[in-house]
Amino acid sequence: MFKIRYSLDCELDNGITDIKPPQELNVQVRNLVLKAKKGGVLTKGDIVAEHPSSMLGAHHVASCGKVTAVNYHSLTVKCSGEEDTVEPVDVRSMNAGAELLRTLRGLGVDVSQLSGKAETLVINGLNPEPGVSVAQQILRDGREELHEGLCLARELISPARTFLAVSQGETITLPGAETVGLRARYPYSLDPLVVRAVTGKEFPEHTRVIDVMALYALGRVALTGLPVTDTIMTISGRNYRVPIGTTINHLLNVLNIKVESGDTVVLGGPFRGEAIYSLYDGVKKGDYGLFVTSSKAIPAVQDAACINCGECVLQCPARVQPHLISRCVEYELFDQAEKYGLNSCFECGLCAFNCFARRPLLQYIRFAKTQLRTKAEATQA
Ligand code: SF4
Ligand code: SF4
Structure with a gap:
């Protein structure tokens, strides 16, 4: 087996550059509980959606504006350019405990x-x-x-x-x-x-x-006492503070990054990131990178057959069997996938990155975990 060493050290020569809020934000709200309606007028920092889990934070709008469209995937806000924000909350004066946790989650x-x-x-x-x-x-x-x-x-x-x-x-x-x-x-x-x-x-x-x-x-x-409305992302080797909901298209235009037909645009990092469906998708809370992968350099993943080379097993730091897991998931045998170590996988993406057949191994794994989680939640309800 040939193991490549993937270094994490980078050169830093600049500070963090602010990306100005665009004229329109597209906040991703898939699988969230919506808290804003079409036609609603929002102040920067207003809650637009909450997570169904009691441990995950609410989602806020990064600019003042009016909601112009809402669907299952996203909420579009036409920004007004006004500078108002919601009232800050004095988090530092609160005692540690359930109330502080609730407040932080709300922020x-x-x-x-x-x-x-x-x-x-x-x-x-x-x-x-x-x-x-x-x-x-x-x-x-x-x-x-x-x-x-x-x-x-x-x-x-x-x-x-x-x-x-x-x-x-x-x-x-x-x-x-x-x-x-x-x-x-x-x-x-x-x-x-x-x-x-x-x-x-x-x-x-x-x-x-x-x-x-x-x-x-x-x-x-x-x-600040203010909610999370931006995220810091590495784009083309530099770090930017990006308002949540900024569309990928806006970032590509502002930073003069070219995307050719067939290229893959990835939100997150090269191993664990997710290819975006549309250039009008908005940046999400916690996104830490934007990468464009040329179709000429790396072929896109595809539903190809496994050739049993065993490379994914050799690469896996969790010592599970990605090739067998992915085959089970293809046939929706999610319980069987668990027996091959699905839950021990910590989603590093090395199996998919090194698969000679370019099978979407990480996508299969994430899909199976989501299906099993949904099933478990439905059973508890
Ligand atoms: S994504 Fe999971 S299965 Fe694949 S190499 Fe990483 S830990 Fe192993
Ligand atoms: S690396 Fe790809 S082709 Fe090789 S065994 Fe794993 S899934 Fe199959």
Whole structure:
């Protein structure tokens, strides 16, 4: 087996550049509970949708404007250019507990890693994927927000020990956290592998992990009292603060990036990102990259037959069998897919990236997980 080393280190030469809000936002609301209607007039920071899970944050509009269209996938807002925002909430004066968690969730923060006490807190400061330098940039330029986010997280979790995992050789520190240097190679930036490297255990109990992007967003909410309305993304090697709902088309135009017919545009990173369906899709909360893959350089994934080469099994860091899982999913045998390790997969995307037949292995895996989750929720209801 030939193993390529995917380095996570990037060169940083600029700060974070703001992308101005466009004239129209397209907020993705698929599988969310809508809280805005067509014709509604919104102020920047108003809630437009909530997640059905009690642990995931609400979604807010990034600019003042009027809702001009709503469908299952998205909510379109014609921006007015006004500068008003919703009233800030004084999060820092609140006591740790259920009320604070509810408030943070209402401000767009995902609270699954902040809810309840834990012995160990691991801050994942590695860049999430090759070519994405968001974590490195935030560690360099977002000290105040990180400090504030960490104070709040520690108040809520009360960990006995806090670790900051960074690329080996980095000398970055955060107050109250022990810095641990890790090899900056993909997939060792993924949360389960970072936790294993820091604690020496696989999926240890009483341990929480928060990446620096989420910690930074939490810190900004604490400092400003305002909801999450933007995300930091690496695009063509530089980092931008992008209002949520900004269409891909707008980003491509503003940054003068050309897309040819047949190219694949990916939101997220090159391994775990998702190819977008339309250039009018809006950027989502938590998106950390935008990549254009030329059809001439890398052929698109396709529903080709597996040739049993075994490469995906050799590449898989979770030691599961992606080829067998994908075959089960093709025939909707989701329970069978679980027996081949579906739930141990942490979606690194290495199997799909290395598949000689270009099978959409990661897509099959995500599809199966969604189907099983939906089935479980329907049974509980
Ligand atoms: S995405 Fe593929 S390679 Fe990665 S953990 Fe899951 S099955 Fe293994
Ligand atoms: S890498 Fe692709 S072709 Fe090879 S065994 Fe895995 S799924 Fe089959």
